[in-house]
Amino acid sequence: NSSAASDVYKRQVIKSTKDRLIGVEIVEENSQEIILNCLISPTIIPVTKTLKRIFLLSNKMYEEAINALFEGDIELAKNVIDRDEEVDRLYFLFVRLIRSAIQDPKLAEKIGVSPLECLDYRIVAKNLELIADLSVLIAEKAILLKEYQVSSDVIEIIRKLAEHVKEIMYNGMQALLSGDIKKSKQVIEMRKHVEELLNKSNSILLKQSINLAVHLDTIIDCLDKIGEYGSDIAEYVVA
Secondary structure, eight states: OHHHHHHHHHHHHHHHHHTTSTTEEEEEEOSSOEEEEEOSOGGGSOHHHHHHHHHHHHHHHHHHHHHHHHHTOHHHHHHHHHTHHHHHHHHHHHHHHHHHHHHOHHHHHHTTOOHHHHHHHHHHHHHHHHHHHHHHHHHHHHHHGGGSOOOHHHHHHHHHHHHHHHHHHHHHHHHHHHTOHHHHHHHHHHHHHHHHHHHHHHHHHTTSOHHHHHHHHHHHHHHHHHHHHHHHHHHHHHO
């Protein structure tokens, strides 16, 4: 019946979600409930190293998505899409750690983070997770654009945007990890160059066919958001 089918579906969703979380296992299950438990102790998870790992994965996904776009490499694009789950697992693990530290000041002290750093790192990790999601979207568009002939002026403006955004991401994270206020301010200033390129790209898109323009606009919007998330990370140093 429909009720039984619904129960089966719910169990599938729970187990599928569990598979995306690091260290979470089913410890008890019956016809009425499924009990999950995290088997990883927060005290053994290095906060800064885990945040760096999330950044390295997100940054790599971004670089490969851009390469797939310019090279028309469908396999590389698919690889970016497949690796999104790895970022998600690390992100959820990191969030559990930060939540535990916020709730338990002694734990926060033991792992070497202040309550303010917990709040900042939680937002930074979310920004990095969103960058990974946007990289997936760029990779998906890279696959679709194989069907189109893209003009050199479009390729050039997107290439410049992608390079500026990459610098913002990398330097924003370096500024945060090193506490470098000067570099942080430089990253924030770099956003102005991105905005200039965005204005140029808008006029170029008007010359494209409607279907192509829609795909290109999505890519440019992703680059804009990634640059924004990167500069936001840098702002936590100034703050």
